[in-house]
Amino acid sequence: MAIDKAVLPVAGLGTRLLPATKSQPKEMLPVGYKPVVQYVVEEMIGQGIGKFLFVTGRKKRSIEDHFDDDPELESRVGAKDRIGEVDYDRESVEFFYVRQRRPLGNADAVRLAAEFVGGESFVVGFGDTILASAGQPGVVRRLVYDHESSGASATIAVWEVPLEETSRYGVVRPAEDGAGGAFAIDGIVEKPAAAEAPSRLAVAARYVFTPRIFEAIAATDPGVNGELWLTDAIRRLLEWGDAVRCVQLAPGERRYDIGTPLTYYRAFADFALADPHNGPAFADYLRSRL
Ligand code: UTP
16 A cells, blocks of 8 residues: 555654754744745655655644634635645545654654654654755655565665764764665764764765564664664664665755754755745845855
8 A cells, every 4th residue: 555644753852953842843933935844845745755644742733723714814815826836625625633742753753643643654854944845755665665566664864964964963874875766775863973974975864664663663662862863763774674775955955944044044044045936036135244
């Protein structure tokens, strides 16, 4: 059966963006016209995902409100496309919510999705990271295709980062040549220093898992910062001899993680510059300021 479920962990504290995230979710910060998490949802709807489970937590209720219908607002602004670029009704999209009582790590958030996925493979996407695709098929579709044709337990989107940035991400060790942009791995490390990094290929906030990941999470101990990390659970899969594969972002595809002030500024600037209405005027403004 085609994969149509996605789990979006959005329960983190967003400490690196305080005080902006003190009482509002990081995932609701705007990038241009839309909050980050709306890009994530619309990216996935465009690639065949119809059921979303948000793993939310305290102070995250505005995410639930955001994806509700709002007939009053729609009757005021007239066109629904002023609110979203996707017709959520026509696409028969369904939203589900589960709460993570304490933000104990991204693997702890995924663990809460076991009942929702019900024995099927599923997509995971972090709600604070936009993947900008140049064309079709998008990253999630390529992940799903590789996952279904390889039978791997986990399939991970990765992208190449400068060596000095490996300490910010999970980094994979390819086990074979990545012809065609997809390859098996035999290692993965969370936030390695440049000298210890097994490659420059960093995890890009999108995954496809079989339910085997829940067994691996259950067999994983808390790691860096006392949190339960997906990277550590994936390493457990590798230790068990499960196949784990990666799909690399193509040239022209970009990951925008808005987790730090600088990455947030970069994302906002790129999307504002690409805005067909205000982008050219914004570019003039930036030029005048520089
Ligand atoms: P991050 O580690 O980037 O987010 O998690 P964070 O923990 O909110 O950020 P800092 O380090 O405090 O600044 C990636 C995604 O996983 C979610 C986050 O909400 C984010 O969208 N997450 C993280 C959870 O849902 N639960 C957790 O326990 C941790």
